[in-house]
Amino acid sequence: MYVIIAGAGVIGSQIAKKLIENDHDVVVIDKDEDVCESMYTDTGAMTINGNATRMRTLRDAGADKADILLSLMSKDADNISCGLLAKSLGVEEIISKLRRPQYKNAYQISGIQLIDVSRLVVHRMIEKVEKPKVKRLFTIEDGKAEVYAINVNEGARAVGMKIKEITSTKKFPVDCNFMGIYKSNQEETDFYFPRGNYIIRANDTVFLVTNSQFIKQASDFLTKRKKKFRKK
Numbered sequence: 220m221y222v223i224i225a226g227a228g229v230i231g232s233q234i235a236k237k238l239i240e241n242d243h244d245v246v247v248i249d250k251d252e253d254v255c256e257s258m259y260t261d262t263g264a265m266t267i268n269g270n271a272t273r274m275r276t277l278r279d280a281g282a283d284k285a286d287i288l289l290s291l292m293s294k295d296a297d298n299i300s301c302g303l304l305a306k307s308l309g310v311e312e313i314i315s316k317l318r319r320p321q322y323k324n325a326y327q328i329s330g331i332q333l334i335d336v337s338r339l340v341v342h343r344m345i346e347k348v349e350k351p352k353v354k355r356l357f358t359i360e361d362g363k364a365e366v367y368a369i370n371v372n373e374g375a376r377a378v379g380m381k382i383k384e385i386t387s388t389k390k391f392p393v394d395c396n397f398m399g400i401y402k403s404n405q406e407e408t409d410f411y412f413p414r415g416n417y418i419i420r421a422n423d424t425v426f427l428v429t430n431s432q433f434i435k436q437a438s439d440f441l442t443k444r445k446k447k448f449r450k451k
Contacts, residue, residue, distance in 0.1 A: 222287050368424055
């Protein structure tokens with residue numbers, strides 16, 4: 220793909236480096252000449268020292284043949300302006316990062332795809348602080364939901380329960396869905412798309428789709444050990 224990145228900040232630089240590693244053609248635009256030189260030295264990306272909110276700069280960057288433009292400048296107004304100009308030059312897909320919530324509607328009217336960086340950061344922070352025995356696999360729709368993997372060890376209270384029993388329990392979050400079950404033991408290794416009657420077994424790896432604010436509650440329910448009652 221031919222990708223133009225407007226703004227060589229921390230995020231723009233990292234994305235450019237990764238895209239180049241994946242054999243994409245990348246052109247980076249930035250107002251700072253030193254940043255452009257550093258970008259070229261570090262990544263080998265073609266750089267243009269200029270203002271991405273100007274038609275001429277976008278033309279010089281090859282907007283007429285670009286597959287995607289990433290507008291990652293420090294001001295929302297600049298990102299919107301850049302996106303609109305790029306659209307007029309024929310760039311079909313434009314992605315930008317949202318900095319201030321009050322600009323969200325303007326982005327949407329402009330037809331620019333949004334990445335809400337602050338939301339992603341908040342979700343990752345919550346996950347880091349609250350997660351117990353959980354592995355986050357990937358994000359859906361810019362952080363609106365995530366897919367997690369949870370190992371249900373032997374002795375956990377979820378062992379022996381049907382999925383429909385778990386999801387109907389008040390202590391298990393409503394906004395949390397079972398996506399799959401990975402079973403690995405001496406007898407079998409397989410992946411299941413579970414239905415309500417599936418019974419959780421010891422050492423199952425459970426895949427859940429939910430939001431970061433609910434994963435601790437779900438994980439606590441699935442992994443908490445059964446209470447042992449002492450004989451009188």
